[in-house]
Amino acid sequence: MRIDRRALLGGATGLAAAALLPRAAWAADKATGEAMGDDWIVINALGGLGDPNRRGEADPFSPRVLAEAHASGLTAVNCTFGYVSGPGDPFEISVRDVAETDALLRRHEKDLLKILSAADIRRAKAEKKIGIIYGFQNGAMMGEDASRVDIFANLGVRIFQLTYNPANQIGDGSMAPENRGITPFGREVIARLNEQRVMVDLSHSGERTCLEAARISKAPISINHTGCRAVADLPRNKTDAELRLVAEKGGFVGIYFMPFLDVSGHARAEHVVAHIDHAVNLCGEDHVGIGTDGSVTQIDDLKVYEAALAEEIAQRRAAGISATGERPDTYPFVVDLRGPDQFRKLARLLREKGYRTARIEKILGTNFLRYAETIWGS
Template identity: 60%
Template sequence: MTDTDTETDTAGAAGRPVIVNALGQLDNPNTPAARAAATQLNPASDQLAVDARALADAHASGLTAVNITLGYTMGDLPPYEHTLAEIAVWDRIIEAHPADLLKVRTTADIHRAHRERRIGVVYGFQNAVAVGEDPGLVDSRVATFADAGVRVVQLTYNQANHLGDGSMAPANRGLTPFGRQVVEALNDHRLMVDLSHSGERTCLDAARHSRQPVSVNHTGCRALADLPRNKTDEELRLVADRDGFVGIYFMPFLNLTGQATAADVVDHIVHAVDVCGEDHVGIGTDGSVTAVDDLDAYRAALAEHVAARRAAGVGAAGERADTYPFVVDLRGVDQFRDLIRLLEKRGYRSGRIEKILGRNFLDYADRVWAA
């Protein structure tokens, strides 16, 4: 595929790029509460440290908006009730920081966040089990989530649920009849169907069944690193062919050694663009802007966390005690600027880089969220 010839300024009309992280975090991982939460399988949102440093770092990075994970992902908590409680927690966080944060319901809100130099917060799930198991309640519960501001719903986490199989489920079932009903309800209420973490057949089935374009907001390319958390070219191509979106993460799964680098991130972006086209690829880092300060202490806690995930059956192939869940040379407040420079070195022009940084996500959101 040849590079775009567009001369659109990467910085956009306001002199700054619109940067949308399709899946990330907005907290300071260095606080005692955050360090304690890092050892838990499903920490509550009220344990997050959305503090002055986290907000300052997000601003300094140039971040415009981020899809954050809230609600039930795993564990013994009641999924529906826990999810509603976490939505309320994030509403309070945003209300406490009106000069810094803006809740995103539409793409206009992301543009507003950019103009006003605030950070747009997109509410998203990484597991759809909060809809429950009663077919008669699916539409009303999806409507409740939509009314509360949820805009992204990932169907599965790594394990199987009653909608379909996650990437680590050995049976690799496709989308279940209940899963099809949930996808239809998400379409009806204009919520993104996110197929990150899904098994291959579930991803392909959902992409074909959905009336709206679907996304894989944080993934890598399996052609470059054959691990279950990454997507095959068939999956990537189908998502793009149906006018969807693929976000590349800054995660260890980009390299079979587990020690992924910034160069690996760029390689996966380039491959995704070659497969999907330049209008369907962006970033979903799956990490925070604020960097971990003490990597040695973090590594000790990480070993405990990885062991707990493995014991609970929710870990993924490629997770190891000696592997940070981020790219060491592409983190902190300069991560997006560093990515821009690396993409420029690969010959990408400003227009294409602008698309990858955020415009492709905005265009995709327009196709799904618009009434």
């Protein structure tokens, strides 16, 4: 079960000596009127929920995790489930993961809601719950049978990322050197995803794979967590051609809070703003949002975290799934944009950049909601 995709890293969301931010800090913007309103819909197009300080627990939804998620203002988050890499049968792993998560959400129904439609996101907001969107980050579980799309759609999977960093039977990932496009089987999968009204996500894909998918798909596609290669030239970031085409087709682009936002690997909040600004200027303000690739729970002990990070990077390299720019000294989060206040801080920074309130609301959630209505229906 992968509510928090980075099981070892606990979501890679924060860098803090203290366990929790004071609750007064979360509420500070109410008094100043400088950040986001309580009525805003905030959607993380790729993230997770979990406690990085208590790894390996069967139930990631501790009281602390739930409290910080609520305090952050989060309305819904696309969480990664199923197979990404490693041993075992990808199909079996993915089915089991979805079933186990369904059971967990039933256990926490007062706080969490499984998202099947755009209306469910609005319902989560109205009922003061956190919406959990089921998503995949690797199409390996398809095997050679595109009809498996139907199985997972019926199980409630709403976002399907075609590849991870390497190539698979659908297409090439961002680290596949050949930069081949969508395979014939990949075309079948995309057609089936369109029929089932499942989002086609091209995060982690190679450039040609992304461009071809955007043209092949009968529905708009998304790149739920990425950066802009024109701002930081690294393979995990998307070229202007990819970003522009996705927007022209009516899709969605989510900017992540990851080290790839700066070629040094040490990304800060200013880099997040720079990538959002580039994407907005290129794609238009109706097609850009956030997909942080992290959660909102703070990390209590940095030294323990750094040891886990070094082990994780070594494992990813050995498995052949790491990306250029990943190193033990590059935290997979933005050091000054983390924890329960991350969305409010981003709103403040965008306001300081000159963004008006309506545009900031779009970026923090309503653009994804609009896109979800297009794909899933209202």
